[in-house]
Amino acid sequence: MIPAQFDYVRPDSLAEACQALAADEEAKVLAGGQSLMPLLRLRLSYPSKLVDVGRLAELKGVHDRGDHVRIGAMTTHDEVLRSPVLAAECPLLALAATHVADPAIRHRGTFGGSLAHADPAGDLPAVVLALDGVLVAASAQGEREIPAAEFFVDYLETSLRQGEILSGVRIPKLGRGxxxxxxxxxxxxxxxxxxxxxxxxxxxxxxxxxxxxxxxxxxxxxxxxxxxxxxxxxxxxxxxxxxxxxxxxxxxxxxxxxxxxxxxxxxxxxxxxxxxxxxxxxxx
CATH class of the missing domain: 3.30.390.50 (CO dehydrogenase flavoprotein, C-terminal domain)
Structure with a gap:
């Protein structure tokens, strides 16, 4: 099927993306698109605008921050499973990422997109929950931290507010043993x-x-x-x-x-x- 008509914007910064999302209640974020695109084609989703965050380097990468690891929302599943930082500090995430779909999906699909989609059959939400992860939501008003236990509200529904974009996830290091x-x-x-x-x-x-x-x-x-x-x-x-x-x-x-x-x-x-x-x- 052919998706319904929508506008498309590709911002150059996270701040610009937040502004574009806040300006339209029917807008949706486009990350890797592996969950959203099938919904559009089947006309199960009717966004008035897509805000493409694919070029935002500030949303990508795995970073060791001392007592925790921060994973950018636009980091792909393949990057998660190949990250030496996660292999050393959060091996459960790297292991679970190997179970996500197939190599083609893992090279396009994103870590943050999987969490924001909130499908209960997805592999990574349960892992982040078990690791007591903290999800970071960005908006025009700044950042908001959401514990994983409070992030998943219902089927395909999260606690992200209008105008907020999931920018990253903090995973506490568990240490030895x-x-x-x-x-x-x-x-x-x-x-x-x-x-x-x-x-x-x-x-x-x-x-x-x-x-x-x-x-x-x-x-x-x-x-x-x-x-x-x-x-x-x-x-x-x-x-x-x-x-x-x-x-x-x-x-x-x-x-x-x-x-x-x-x-x-x-x-x-x-x-x-x-x-x-x-x-x-x-x-x-």
Whole structure:
């Protein structure tokens, strides 16, 4: 299909982009376009204007900022998975980026675009949630920091306000002693997750001192598996880990669609969480 008519602007600075977006309530930001363009072609989205931020160098790159890593919103998935900074400081993000679609999409799609699109079946929102990321929104009034736990509001809906553009994400460094893993169950290599699990585990004296678990496609937004996190605290590696991971599906509301029913997704969440925790904890 052919998209509905819209205006197009390509600003030269983030400030100019914010002004263009604030001036039109029906305007949308165009980043990599891997989510927006299909919606336009199917006429599921009718923006009056596209604000193309693709040329804004200030929105790109991965930067070590001491106690955290800042990832520009226009950094591509491929740049995320190849970043030596993320490999050293936030390996869970680099690992999860390898699961995003296929190489062609990863070279065009952007880290910030994936988060702003807020599809609960996307891989990266649950990872940023598990890592307690902070999303930075820019507007004509300045910057606003939004904790990941407050950013995802509903299906394809975020807490970004009119006139705000996601400019970057801050990921706190967890330091030594942490292990990471991302498990994803999907129909084909390029498909969205039926269920995905992002895990960070800190071990101490042969047991799990702390666990962080983000769930993909288990509700209208990405979720933290808080019950499983609490159950895993202080648990020694072994059968107790499996029992604790049975809590992974607690307080979830997975969707029903052509690919899976809610009870099957809950089963997958428990199984994948157990696999991810064991891998992250270095257990055979």
């Amino acid at each position: 942490w292990g990471f893993h991302y498990e994803k169950f999907r129909r084909t290599a390029q498909a969205w997750a039926i269920v995905g699990v992002a895990v960070a585990v800190r071990r101490s004296n042969g047991s799990i001192a702390e666990a962080r678990i983000g769930l993909t496609n288990m509700a209208a937004t990405p979720l933290r598996a808080r019950a499983a996190e609490a159950a895993l605290q202080g648990v020694e590696l072994g059968d107790q880990v499996r029992q604790a991971c049975e809590e992974a599906a607690a307080d979830t509301s997975p969707p029903a669609d052509l690919h899976a029913q809610p009870d099957y997704r809950r089963h997958l969440a428990r199984v994948l969480t157990h696999r991810a925790v064991r891998t992250a904890a270095g257990s055979p």
